[in-house]
Amino acid sequence: MKTPAGPRARSRASKTSTGPRTRFGAWLARPLASFHLIVTIAILLTVLGLVMVLSASSVEAYADTGSAYGMFATQVIFAALGAVLFYVALRMPVRLMRKLALPGYVASLVMLVLVLIPGIGKESGGARRWFEFGGLSFQPSELAKVALVIWGAHLLASRRAEHASLKELVIPLVPAALIAFALVVMQPNLSTTIALGIILAALLWFAGLPLKLFLGIITTGGAIAVVLAFTAGYRSARVKAFLNPGDDPQGIGYQGRQAKFSLADGGLFGRGLGQSRAKWSYLPNAHNDFIFAIIGEELGFIGCLAVIILLALFVFAGLRIAMRSIDPFLRLLTATATTWILAQAMINIGYVIGLLPVTGLQLPLVSAGGSSIAITLLMFGIIANAARHEPEAVAALHAGQDGRFARLLRLPKPEQYSPERAEAARRAAQAKAAQKRAAQQRAAQQRAAQERAAQRRLAEAPRRQAPARGRPADPRRGDARGRQALPSDERTRRSSGRTGERGFRR
Structure with a gap:
C-alpha cells in the first residue's frame, strides 16, 4: 500500500483545507x-x-x-x-x-x-x-x-x-x-x-x-x-x-x-x-x-x-x-x-x-x-x-x-x-492657557486699581474745592491758579487800584 510522501503531502493537504481562510487572513494583513x-x-x-x-x-x-x-x-x-x-x-x-x-x-x-x-x-x-x-x-x-x-x-x-x-x-x-x-x-x-x-x-x-x-x-x-x-x-x-x-x-x-x-x-x-x-x-x-x-x-x-x-x-x-x-x-x-x-x-x-x-x-x-x-x-x-x-x-x-x-x-x-508630540502640544496648550489666565488676572487687577484711584480722586475733590470754615472767601485774593493765569497787565492794573472799563473795583 502506498503512503503519502510525508511532509509534502501534509503541506499540500494543509493548503487545501485552509486555503480560503489563509487568503482572507492574508488580505486582512494588508x-x-x-x-x-x-x-x-x-x-x-x-x-x-x-x-x-x-x-x-x-x-x-x-x-x-x-x-x-x-x-x-x-x-x-x-x-x-x-x-x-x-x-x-x-x-x-x-x-x-x-x-x-x-x-x-x-x-x-x-x-x-x-x-x-x-x-x-x-x-x-x-x-x-x-x-x-x-x-x-x-x-x-x-x-x-x-x-x-x-x-x-x-x-x-x-x-x-x-x-x-x-x-x-x-x-x-x-x-x-x-x-x-x-x-x-x-x-x-x-x-x-x-x-x-x-x-x-x-x-x-x-x-x-x-x-x-x-x-x-x-x-x-x-x-x-x-x-x-x-x-x-x-x-x-x-x-x-x-x-x-x-x-x-x-x-x-x-x-x-x-x-x-x-x-x-x-x-x-x-x-x-x-x-x-x-x-x-x-x-x-x-x-x-x-x-x-x-x-x-x-x-x-x-x-x-x-x-x-x-x-x-x-x-x-x-x-x-x-x-x-x-x-x-x-x-x-x-x-x-x-x-x-x-x-x-x-x-x-x-x-x-x-x-x-x-x-x-x-x-x-x-x-x-x-x-x-x-x-x-x-x-x-x-x-x-x-x-x-x-x-x-x-x-x-x-x-x-x-x-x-x-x-x-x-x-x-x-x-x-506620537505620544511625545502629543504631550508637548498638550503642555504648550496648558502654558498658553495659563498665560492667558495670568494676563486676564493682571488686566482685572489693573482695572480694579484704576477704579480705586478714580474713587479716591472723587472723594478728595470736594475737600480741595470747598473754602475753609469760619473765614469768608476773599474775592480780591481769588485763586492762586487764577492769579497765575491772568495776563501781566491785568495783574498790574489790579494791584495799582485802577479800574478799567471791565475792571474790578477795589
Missing part, C-alpha cells in the same frame, strides 16, 4: 484592509438601502404624490449629501477634528433649542423635531449623536492624558449630555434619547470608568427611560403591546403582527425584489422603521442574513481599528461609534422580529430618513479616517502604497501619532 473594509460596507449598505427604500415606498409615494419615486428621490439626495460628508470626514485632519469638537457640540445644542421654537422647528405627528429647507427636512438630533461622540472622545482622551480624577472625567461630560437628553425628550423623541444614552454609556465604558459607578449610571438611566416610556400615551401603548401582543391585534399591536407576517411570508429566498405584499398599505412605515421586514419578505432569510453579516463585518472592522490605533482619541472615538451603530441596528431588528418594544430607531444606512443616512455616512467617514491612521497604514501611505482609490480621491497622507 496595511489598508480596515479602510477598504469600512468603505466597502458603507457602499453596500447604502446601495441596499436605496434599493429597498424604492421598493418599500413606491406604493405609498404613488398614493400620496402620484409618483412612485418621491421618497426615493429624497433618499438619493441625502445619500449624495452623505457621500460628500463622508469625503470631508475622510480628509479632515485629526487635530482639526478635535479643535472643532466643543464648538460642534455647542452648535448642536443650539439647534436642539431652536427646533423647539414654533415657527422655526417643523411639527409633524405631534413632535417638533425637524428644520425644513426647500421641501427637505433635517433632524438636528441626528447631528447631536455625532457631536457627542467626537466631543466626548476628545474630552475623555484629554483628561486621561492629564491623569484627571474620576470627578473631572464625569462632571464635564455627563451634565452636558443630560442637557442634550432633556432637549430631545422635549421634542418628544425617546428613541433618539436612547441612542444618545448608548453613546454616553459607551464613552464611559471605553474610557475605563469603574464598574460600580458605570452600573450606577446605567441603572439610573434605565430607570429614567422606563419612567419616560410610561409617561406618554403612545409610548406606554407600545410597551403594553409588546408585553401583551394579542390584546389589540387591530390597534396598537397591528404593526408588530404585520411585520412578523412579512418575515414569515418571505421564507428562505423571499418572494422576489419588489414583490412585497405588505407594502400595499398592510404594514405602516414599511420604508422606514420596518424596512427589515420588507427585506425579509422580498429577499427572504438570505437577505436578512446578508444584512446581519454586513453589520457583523462592520463591528469587526470598527473594533479592529480601535484596537490597532495608538491615538487614545481615535481609539475611544472608533469604539464608541461602532457600539452606537451596532446597538441602533440591534434595537431596530429586535423590535421588527418582536424581541423588543417598538422605539422608532432606524436601521443605519438602510431605513428611509434623510438626516439618518447623511449623518451615518459622516460617521462612517470618520471611522474610515481613523483606519488610515493605523500605524501600519500610515507607514504604507508614506511609502507610496496609496492605492488607486486614495489616488483617485486625492486623500492627504495621515500624520503618525
